Amino acid sequence: MAIDTTPIQAVKDKFDQDIGRLDVASVEAASLPEATELLAQANELKIRYTGKRSELAGLMKMVGAQAPEDRAAFGQAIQAVDREISGVLTDTIEQIESRITSIKIEAERVDVTIPGRRPRTGHLHPITILRQRIEDIFVSMGYAIEDDREIETDYYNFDALNIPEGHPARESQDTFYTTDGFALRSQTSTVQIRAMERRGVPIRIIAPGKVYRRDTPDMTHVPMFHQVEGLCVDRGITMAHLKGTVTEWLKRLFGDDTVTRFRPSYFPFTEPSAEFDFSCFVCHGSGTSNGERCRPCKGSGWIELGGSGMVHPNVLRAVGVDPSVYSGFAFGFGLERMAAMTFNIDDIRHMFENDVRFLEQFR
Amino acid sequence: MNISYNWLKEIVDIELSPEETAKALTRVGLAVEGIHGHKGDHVLDIDITSNRSDCLSHLGIARELGAATGRPLISRTGSAATVPLPSVLAGDTVRIEAPDLCHRFTARLIRNVSIGPSPSWLVDRLESLGERSINNVADITNYVMLELGQPMHAFDLDKLQGQRIVVRPARPGESIKTLDEVDRELDESILAVCDTEKPVAIAGIMGGFDSGITAETRNVLLEVAYFDRDSIRAASRKLKLSTEASYRFERGVDILNVVTASERAAQLICDLAGGEEAEFLDMFPRAYMPPEVRSANISAATQRLSGVQVSSERCDVLLASIGVERTESNDAAIYSPPSWRHDIAIEEDLVEEIVRLNGYENIESVLPPAFGAGEHLRSETILRRVRSVLEGFGFSEAITYSFIDEKYDSRFQPLPSVLPISDLPEPERLVTLRDSVIEGAVRMRPTLLPGLLEAVRHNFNQSERNILLFESGKAFAKADTPGEAPAERLLLSFVMTGSMPLEGRASLGRAYDLYDAIGIAEAVLEAAGVTGCIFRPVELVHLRSGRAAKIAKDGVEIGSVGQLADALADESKFRQPVFVCEIDLDGLISRENSPPAYRPLPRFPSVVRDVSFVVKRQQRYADIEAAAKMAGQAICRSVKFVDDFVGSGLAEDERSLTVRFEYRSDDRTLTEDEVEVIHQAVLASIIQNAQVTMRM
Structure with a gap:
């Protein structure tokens, strides 16, 4: 059923x-x-x-x-x-x-192409960016960083640097003086003297810092700018070491294929003296880039950077160092000029206007 | 200096193109900055360093080129040598009263000249070098200076009183109208070339207008001399008058070339202006002694300084090529530089000549031997941390000029570590420049804030309203003791205004207020490794009353932070609050920081209590915090700010401050009752010591 x-x-x-x-x-x-x-x-x-x-x-x-x-x-x-x-x-x-x-x-779909939410990041000044890079290179090469006074006596700004009274470099109208007779340092070479007095020799230092010259501001001049001074004094130091050192740090900064060139020149505090140029980092020495005259080197293939030489025996004597025992090299260059070339800045005055639209461009 | 390529080729036997010539010169230190064409010639623009006065002529450049290329100079068939008058007779016509300042003086009379325009070859050559043609005689003196480097001056003989020359220091009150038609006051420090009555030229600098060559001149007195370098330099500075002549004399001309130059000019004047050579006087009161440079072993010295091996023989060949003569003494060679070189005085100078002629390109590139570890400045190590923190908060780095306008005098209160409190008026205590290249900017800044505020204004003018800028740099003040070097102090300052800008977005975040500025100041101090700083209300001229704090560490004032005072804001047309802070970095750097010590993590839970207190406007949160600590309850672990409220339920002069207390024991879980007893003790201490009431 x-x-x-x-x-x-x-x-x-x-x-x-x-x-x-x-x-x-x-x-x-x-x-x-x-x-x-x-x-x-x-x-x-x-x-x-x-x-x-x-x-x-x-x-x-x-x-x-x-x-x-x-x-x-x-x-x-x-x-x-x-x-x-x-x-x-x-x-x-x-x-x-x-x-x-x-x-x-x-x-609840979200448009992930909208920029994220974050406070705007700040930017270091291009001078600081370069200065930090250069300091790091030299510290890695065994150099100590030094700085010292910006308002100096004539002794440190001139006499000790073998620029006696009456010397053309001293009487040039470049130097700012205070009403009580002090000089705003016109070159960071003053730190050579201060540092050797303090540390003695052997010594390896670089001294980045502000310097002052009585130039009316224009596209390529400002009355305050930054220099980096280098000094190496030891037994047996020669111009070959100067060349080796300058070449090494420029390679580290601008790339391994950078070539340096030394030309005879004159500075009161070095003898022999040399100016140094390096192969243009844009055209690599050819003088042309993209078929046009290269801008940073103005078509020469070389960029003039700074002055250098073997420390003058009078400078060594001024700090109580025997020039028959010790020898050394010194070099110096301007950071504004270097920054202007590295970042392709056409007017050096921008560096002191502090326009945020300018500062934001560097990192 | 402009140098004609064609002219060079008349002096040195080279077969180089203009470009090759430029390269050869640059290689030995005469940097050719440019070449431009001019009517079938090429003009080289050469940068001549201040020690190489011998190169301020075509002859000088030709000599260098000869040494650099090994090519000989082309000898010129000179005019028949003139026989100078015996010096006894000459002394009647030319007298040198200051032989220390005038080492040599020649005068040559050329009669019956006709002043007129120069021939076109001379005009062209001068023009190609950027010189203007005047008349045949003036052009010739200019031409010979450019050729041989020897400045010279032609007088109208008939305008010299007594037809005599006296070289003497000017007398007080004497003056002269120079060729540029300017009346110039002279004094005893200035050497003058005079006739029997008055100065007719400022020695080595510029001739006088009244005794100058004119169209009517018939008889010429040609002066070719050597003046003391320092004397010319000092006179040129004093008169604020620099000429081609003074430029060369103060750097040094060739004392042994004076007669040759005179002959060259005389011959040209006779050829081009139809004159006849007459008397020639050569006053050379002191014999020229070439300097001597001793070198025990020039080859070894060269290697020691340059690292380049150059044999003694080659050293001598290279030195001989620039006219340095070698003689032997007992233990060392003695090298005598030629009379045109004023820059060779020590062995190192010889080494430079050898190395540059041998070629700097032949110097090796070698790194110095290892020495030791490098190190950053302590201030830089701290600054890098501070910069990175500020960058993260959105601050960009500014660099402003160290000199500021005097209009900022007494408008800002510099930190006491820069400018200690004093009764003297501020301008007297600031470092002041004699003059500036930027109008008004004669004060060395005692604070970085004016510069930063100018940067803010610049950005406002570019329609950027949200600005965060910082700067680190030195501030300056006079030393307490007169004559002592001014005080320099490394500061860090920042300004902030507007709302938080968002990266990549047009919309803004929160508007900044004073607590943002205080927070950034705290972050900067923390990044610098400083903790336990105290912020207290303060009255400072540049900060708004009631919105300003001084920052102290261990009783020392190290900074200030606040809202910019209304008066300053109004002057700059700031229509939104601007917050500023300045911190004495040097004061922080000098502190030794102990390394952080580990504390065990809590093992028992904590209990928190929020309490609101009614306080008067001017009463401070810090007092509540301090009073809580006074209770001495170790179990009370932290006292933290929660909220500051003004409004309903409160009197006009009252605020409500909410505070959170955290209680925790390290060895047990606290009971509610235990916490309550301690909490009441803490509250009692606050009510008693901070004089506040609890909000019900």
Whole structure:
């Protein structure tokens, strides 16, 4: 005898009707409120058809009322419908939830191409940037960094540097004087004297710092600028060491293919004296870049950088060093000029205007 | 100096192009800055260093070129040598009263000249070198100076009173109208060339107008002389008159070339102006003694200084090529530089000549032997940390001039470490320049703030309203003791104004207020390794009253921070608050910092209590913090500021300060009751010592 599945089928039919009323087909087009409403309805059907108080749960209690041989089949029939309903509901709910999630994700989508939020970073002055690089190179070569007074006596600014009274370099109208007769140092070479007095020899120092000259500001002149002075005194130091040292740091700064050139020159505090040039870092000495006359070197292929030489015996004597035992080299160059070339700055006055649009360009 | 390539080729036998000539000269230290064409000639612009007065002529450059290339000079067929008058007779016409200042004086009479325009070859040659043609005689003196380096002057003989020359210091009250038609006062320090009555030329500098060559001149007295270098330099400075002649005399001309130059000019005058040579006088009161430079071993000295090995023989050959003569003494060679070289006095000078003629390119490149570890300045080590912190907060680095306008006198209160408190008026205590190249900027700054505020104004003018700038640099003040070098002090200062700019965005962050400035000051101090600084209210002339703090460490004032005073802001047309801070970096650097010591991490939870106190406007948070510490409760671990509120529920002169207290034990979890007892003790101390009430 077959079991009576009519009540089971009735539940199934009712469910089909109820689920049919949910417009599940249009879930993919539903708005957030519509989807939320559908989800609520689906959850309600879940409670109604699969909960402990559902009709199928009621029918399950009637398994015992069936003939013993039918009980298994009856139970299985209920379970089959229950599985089917649960399956449909799970799928439906999942589908709606996924719709809701995707609506939310869509609504909260962020435009990652908008610049991030961060306070504007500051920028170091181009002079400081170069100065730090140069200091680091020399420290790695065993040099100590030194600095000293900016307002000096004539002794340190001139006499000790072998620029006696009456010397053209001294009487030039370049030097600023204070009302009580002190000089604003016109070169960082003053630090040579101060440092040798303090440290004695042997010595290896570089001295970056401010210097002052009575130049009216224009595109290539300013009354205050920065120099770096280098000094190495020891037994047996020669011009070959000067050349080696200058060449080495310029290579570290401008690249391995940098070539240096030394030309005879004159400075009161060195003998022999030399000016040093280096091969242009843009055209690498060819004088042309992109088929045009190279800008930084004005087409010469060389950039004039600074002065140098073997420390004059009078300078060594001024600090009590015996020039027959010790020898040394010194060199100096201007940072503004170097910065102007390195960063292609056409007007040196920009360096002291402190326009943030200028400062922001360097790092 | 401008040098004609064609002219050079008349003096030295070279087969070099103008470019090759430039290269050869540059190599031995005569840097050719440029070459330009001029009517079939090439003009070299040569940078001549101040020690090489011998190169201020075509002859000088030709000599260098000869030495550099090994080519000989072309000898000129000179005029028949004139026989000078015996000096006894000459003394009647020329008398040198100051032989220390006038080492040699020649006079040559040329009669019956016709003054007129120069021939075109002479005009062209002068013009190619940038010189203007005047008349034949004046042009010839100019021409010979450019050729041989010897300045000279032509007088109209008939305008010299007594037709005599006396070389003597000017007398007080004497004056002269010079060729440039300027009346100049002379004094005893200035050497004058005079006739029997009055000065007719300022020796070595410029001739007199009244005795000069004119179209009517018939008879010429040609002066070719050698004057003391220092005397000419001093006179030129005193008169503020520098001429081509003084430029050469003060650097040194060739005393043995004086007669040759006179002959050369005389011959040209006779050729071009139709004169006849007459008497020639050569007063040479003291014999010329060439300097002697001793060298025991010139080859060894060369190697010792340059690292280049040059044999003794080659050293001598190179030196001979520039006219240095070698003689032997017992233990050393003696080298005598030629009379045109004033710059060779010691062995090192000889070495330079050898090395440059041998070529600087032949010096090796060698690194000096290792020495020891390098080191940064302590101030730089600290500054790098400070800079990096400030960069992170958005500050860019400014560099402003060390001299500032005197209009800032007494408008700013410099730090006491720069300018100690004193009764003297500020301008008297500041370092002042005799003059400046920027109008008004004669004070060496005692504070960095005026410069930074000018930078702020510059940026405002460029429509940038949100500005954060800092600068580190020295500030200056006179020393207490007169004659002592001024005080220099390394400071760090910053300015901030506007709102926080955001990178890459046009929109702005929060507007800055004083607490931002105070926070940055704290960050700077921390980066410099200084902790435990105290901020206290202060009245400073450049800061707004009630919005200014001085910063002290261990009782020493090391800085100030605040909002710029209204008066200063108004003058600069700042329409938004500007915050400024200045810190004495030197004061921080001199402190020794102990390395950080580790403290074990807390093992038990802490309990926090927030309390609001009602305080008067002028009462301070710091007093509450101090009063809490006075309670002496070790378990009270921290007292922190939460909020400062003004408004509803509070009287006009009241604020509500909310403070958070943290309680924690190192050995157990505190119970609520335990905390409460301690908390009440802390509060009692605050209420009693800080004189505040709790807000209910």
